[in-house]
Amino acid sequence: MVGQCSRVSSFQLISGLFSVNEHQLLDNPVDAEEQKGVADTKSGFGKLETYKKIFDLGEGTYATVYLGKSLLTGKNVALKEIRLEHEEGAPCTAIREVSLLRNLRHANIVTLHDIVYTDRILTLVFEFVERDLREYMEELDGMISIANVKLFLVQLLRGLAYCHCRRILHRDLKPQNLLINRTGELKLADFGLARAQSVPTKTYSNEVVTLWYRPPDVLLGSTDYSTHIDLWGVGCILYEMLLHKPMFPGEHN
Numbered sequence: 001m002v003g004q005c006s007r008v009s010s011f012q013l014i015s016g017l018f019s020v021n022e023h024q025l026l027d028n029p030v031d032a033e034e035q036k037g038v039a040d041t042k043s044g045f046g047k048l049e050t051y052k053k054i055f056d057l058g059e060g061t062y063a064t065v066y067l068g069k070s071l072l073t074g075k076n077v078a079l080k081e082i083r084l085e086h087e088e089g090a091p092c093t094a095i096r097e098v099s100l101l102r103n104l105r106h107a108n109i110v111t112l113h114d115i116v117y118t119d120r121i122l123t124l125v126f127e128f129v130e131r132d133l134r135e136y137m138e139e140l141d142g143m144i145s146i147a148n149v150k151l152f153l154v155q156l157l158r159g160l161a162y163c164h165c166r167r168i169l170h171r172d173l174k175p176q177n178l179l180i181n182r183t184g185e186l187k188l189a190d191f192g193l194a195r196a197q198s199v200p201t202k203t204y205s206n207e208v209v210t211l212w213y214r215p216p217d218v219l220l221g222s223t224d225y226s227t228h229i230d231l232w233g234v235g236c237i238l239y240e241m242l243l244h245k246p247m248f249p250g251e252h253n
Contacts, residue, residue: 048116051079051125062091067128076128077113081121093192094122100168100191108159110179110189129179129187136180137241148184149241155186156234163188164227167197173233174210175240197226212236212246 050071057065057078068079082094101112114125133152137144144152156178163170170177172193179187211219215232218225239247 045114046116048118048123050114051077051116051123053079062093068125070125078126078128080124080126082124084120084122094124096194097191098124100194100196103166104163104168106159106162107185108155108187109162110187126189127187129181129189131180132189133175133178133180133186133237133241137175137244143244144241149238151184152178152180152186152241153234153238156188156237159186159188160230160234163194164230169195169197169227170230170233171195172210173230173237174213175237178237212248 051068052071054067054069054076057067059065063080063082066079066081068077069075070077082091098112098115101109105111110129111127112124113127116123116125131139160170160173170188170191170193172190173188177188177190179189181187213233213236215225215229218229236247
């Protein structure tokens with residue numbers, strides 16, 4: 001089936017993709033306490049019993065996200081449970097998200113801590129971030145200070161530059177995919193539509209980016225694009241933060 005990977009190959013791909021080189025240098029390494037926490041919890045890696053679900057945060061086509069807690073560290077985590085359809089395996093968006101996030105370590109990109117694979121469910125364990133930019137704007141009734149707009153924009157550009165330097169296109173930038181923690185740190189999330197430009201191909205799909213944040217050329221069907229697809233999204237998000245409304249709302253092309 002298009003968009004799906006076989007069950008056996010899904011497990012092999014995910015297992016291989018998540019084998020991280022412990023001595024890899026990080027551009028923005030986690031602090032010493034977090035590194036120690038990672039080392040201390042290796043025994044619980046990949047085990048469902050390591051995590052406890054607390055409540056449902058939201059549901060999509062293929063996945064449900066829960067607030068959870070690591071029983072080893074006591075820290076909250078986000079558990080993204082992806083349903084594996086019988087005989088179809090994991091959606092390729094999940095394989096793609098794991099394959100990209102395993103190599104991305106940056107303060108402005110959400111951290112993938114662990115994966116748990118069972119017969120029916122693939123669970124991605126992310127750091128828990130309290131809200132997304134859409135929720136943040138709604139809480140403030142759109143009145144974001146100029147200082148905070150600048151703060152969020154700089155962090156968004158830093159995270160995006162990190163991706164682009166590694167030839168990765170996010171392809172789905174929107175307020176809902178930008179997470180903000182209690183200290184005001186912004187993190188890029190949801191890499192299900194992301195694409196590595198190193199993959200040999202001349203064109204890409206134009207069925208990417210939520211409609212309101214899609215560049216005009218892609219909106220008109222172009223499949224030949226590069227980093228500008230993300231930069232257009234940045235401009236739309238900046239406009240929305242400043243003027244408290246979407247730049248190009250609409251129900252169809």
